[in-house]
Amino acid sequence: MRENPYKRLPPLERRPDGSLYRMTPAQRKRANALIRRECCCCEDGNCIALDDGDACACPQKISCSVCCKWFRWAVLPLDGTLEAEIFRDKDLKRCAVCGGVFVPKSNRAKYCPGCAARVHRRQKTESERKRRSSVDS
Structure with a gap:
């Protein structure tokens, strides 16, 4: 049985108070377009990484916070400007x-x-x- 690559990704960054980073509506719209356009673990709006036999909606597409490891570490770096706007590290x-x-x-x-x-x-x-x-x- 193959290991899920999702589990090897580093944990999500959190704010100093422990909460997840949040996106504005405009950033969320750009993130959803990025999810649709790039290689995210989504197929017909369902998350492949969370699939255990039942269809599971992609949590990143329905949330305003950055809550998906795959999106954070594999998809978001493809748009450096959006990543910098959300995390303000650059x-x-x-x-x-x-x-x-x-x-x-x-x-x-x-x-x-x-x-x-x-x-x-x-x-x-x-x-x-x-x-x-x-x-x-």
Whole structure:
């Protein structure tokens, strides 16, 4: 018989007072979309990890708190911004171009990953144009 991988996951984090971390309605909506879109232990809204022969609704989809180990450790890290918003363990920054919230990879980051590529390309183009114009023919 195979061991359930759900049991090997670390325990859920709790607040200093012992309660579970809670999500706002907007965060819960994003979490439910993440559960549907990514590889969660859900099949037709039923939790596979808790399945003992009877259909069991996914506790994470019906709860406003982070109560599922699989969701916490396997699914939530796929959306680093949502994880940082819920747990506040990482600092969030606002993009200087679009104003969106993102988790910086360094303390110098100014742009979200989507805008960073565009800004870098524009800066490189301007630099090359300036370099070519200063060359004497």
